[in-house]
Amino acid sequence: MAWDFSTEPEFQAQLDWVADFCRNEVEPLDLVFPGAAYSRNPKARALADPLKQQVRDRGLWALFLDRELGGPGFGQLKLALLNEILGRYRSAPVVFGTAAPDTGNMEMLAAYGTPEQKEQWLYPLMNQEIFSAYSMTEPQGGSDPNLFKTSAVRDGDQWVITGEKWFTSAGARADIIFVMCTNGMFVVPRDTPGVEIMGYPPLHNHIRYNEVRVPAGNLLGPEDGAKVLAQRRLGGGRIHHAMRTVAQVKLAFDMMCERALSRESHGRLIAEHQMVAEAIADSYAEINMLRLLVLWTAWTIDNSSTQAARTQIAACKYTMAKVLREVSYRALHIMGSLGTTNLTPLQAMWAAAPAMAIADGVDEVHKVTVARNVLKGYEPHPGLWPTEYIPAKRDQARKKYASLIESDPELAAWADAAVRATARG
Numbered sequence: 001m002a003w004d005f006s007t008e009p010e011f012q013a014q015l016d017w018v019a020d021f022c023r024n025e026v027e028p029l030d031l032v033f034p035g036a037a038y039s040r041n042p043k044a045r046a047l048a049d050p051l052k053q054q055v056r057d058r059g060l061w062a063l064f065l066d067r068e069l070g071g072p073g074f075g076q077l078k079l080a081l082l083n084e085i086l087g088r089y090r091s092a093p094v095v096f097g098t099a100a101p102d103t104g105n106m107e108m109l110a111a112y113g114t115p116e117q118k119e120q121w122l123y124p125l126m127n128q129e130i131f132s133a134y135s136m137t138e139p140q141g142g143s144d145p146n147l148f149k150t151s152a153v154r155d156g157d158q159w160v161i162t163g164e165k166w167f168t169s170a171g172a173r174a175d176i177i178f179v180m181c182t183n184g185m186f187v188v189p190r191d192t193p194g195v196e197i198m199g200y201p202p203l204h205n206h207i208r209y210n211e212v213r214v215p216a217g218n219l220l221g222p223e224d225g226a227k228v229l230a231q232r233r234l235g236g237g238r239i240h241h242a243m244r245t246v247a248q249v250k251l252a253f254d255m256m257c258e259r260a261l262s263r264e265s266h267g268r269l270i271a272e273h274q275m276v277a278e279a280i281a282d283s284y285a286e287i288n289m290l291r292l293l294v295l296w297t298a299w300t301i302d303n304s305s306t307q308a309a310r311t312q313i314a315a316c317k318y319t320m321a322k323v324l325r326e327v328s329y330r331a332l333h334i335m336g337s338l339g340t341t342n343l344t345p346l347q348a349m350w351a352a353a354p355a356m357a358i359a360d361g362v363d364e365v366h367k368v369t370v371a372r373n374v375l376k377g378y379e380p381h382p383g384l385w386p387t388e389y390i391p392a393k394r395d396q397a398r399k400k401y402a403s404l405i406e407s408d409p410e411l412a413a414w415a416d417a418a419v420r421a422t423a424r425g
């Protein structure tokens with residue numbers, strides 16, 4: 001019997017350690033020194049570095065990478081279970097060397113980088129000696145690659161990149177930026193002349209690439225291979241977001257339940273009002289549906305490939321946005337006025353839900369992908385009636401019993417009566 005939802009005891013011990021470590025070390029750091037884990041301030045880093053070392057010593061650094069690349073090689077299913085904890089704490093992904101957008105960029109480098117490129121960028125990224133960003137979306141074209149204009153022109157032993165990108169997360173603080181051009185994926189050091197970071201938005205940057213010159217060796221993967229690299233990157237990124245979203249909605253759920261048992265209104269605990277009970281019951285079911293979808297997808301990737309799991313990954317993408325939106329709203333609502341402030345995590349969580357439905361490709365595109373891929377397994381019915389049209393199926397089935405019905409009129413009459421009774425019912 002291969003279906004099994006249990007976690008092996010040794011790995012459960014790791015999960016327990018991670019939960020304790022996050023609660024006792026990462027969360028206090030976050031609360032008192034927000035952003036210390038990814039700051040360049042030496043004093044702030046000195047607070048975070050010992051935590052990162054503990055993670056390394058425990059063999060949990062860069063969880064998403066295979067063993068030969070310096071990660072523990074857990075695979076996606078175990079990573080999903082770990083991310084269900086890490087996603088609850090703002091800095092935990094950085095403390096565990098597994099924060100976006102670096103993770104997706106590292107996956108691209110690991111898959112497509114030459115030994116020199118890995119030496120130059122992958123290992124420093126893994127060690128957080130440098131940070132990266134990913135420049136794909138364009139102001140006029142969103143994330144539709146057919147509308148992209150940014151391109152590179154070969155000039156001797158250099159590439160010259162010209163174009164404009166929008167919403168490059170952490171672009172202003174990145175050391176290197178992975179720039180998707182119409183004719184390839186390029187690694188661009190941010191301080192290269194011609195990289196112009198616009199004044200806003202402040203966190204997800206608008207960047208102009210004004211004839212930016214990079215060495216020929218900064219082309220990652222094959223020429224004209226940017227779409228393939230982008231798919232590889234975004235597929236992994238989406239499922240990792242979904243894993244962390246499970247952590248977020250569980251946090252919202254815990255807060256919702258605690259509050260429902262803590263407040264009274266109109267003569268009873270609010271948990272005893274039926275509409276509050278409905279919010280809890282619906283959230284419980286939706287969280288578990290999302291969680292099982294994510295774990296099943298992670299398992300599929302482990303047992304085949306990201307490419308083979310692309311329909312499932314797309315389903316995770318829009319389902320996580322929906323469940324986050326619904327559950328965080330219900331939790332916020334049950335928290336009452338306090339929920340509308342920034343004194344609990346709920347307001348920020350709910351505000352993040354629309355971004356989840358847009359980042360890494362808008363939900364509509366993923367829904368179309370799922371429908372298109374699913375429909376490949378179907379065909380139109382040949383005649384007028386759908387395959388499940390009962391009278392036609394019954395006529396077909398009667399052929400199987402033809403000799404029996406012909407030889408036993410009493411049974412035939414009984415069958416006719418039974419069918420008429422079913423039709424009436």
Ligand SMILES: Cc1cc2nc3c(=O)[nH]c(=O)nc-3n(C[C@H](O)[C@H](O)[C@H](O)COP(=O)(O)OP(=O)(O)OC[C@H]3O[C@@H](n4cnc5c(N)ncnc54)[C@H](O)[C@@H]3O)c2cc1C
Pocket residue numbers: 101133134135136137138141142143166167168169170204355356358359360361362364365
């Ligand atoms: C938090 C966050 C972080 C991000 N980080 C990065 C990053 O690091 N690097 C990067 O390159 N980009 C990043 N993005 C950008 C992201 O990839 C784009 O926002 C996204 O792909 C959509 O592009 P757009 O914003 O131009 O919206 P548009 O493409 O203009 O879409 C707007 C709306 O139009 C409708 N629509 C669009 N296309 C379709 C369609 N095919 N079918 C049906 N309806 C459609 C939908 O309602 C959609 O919401 C980030 C976005 C967010 C929100």
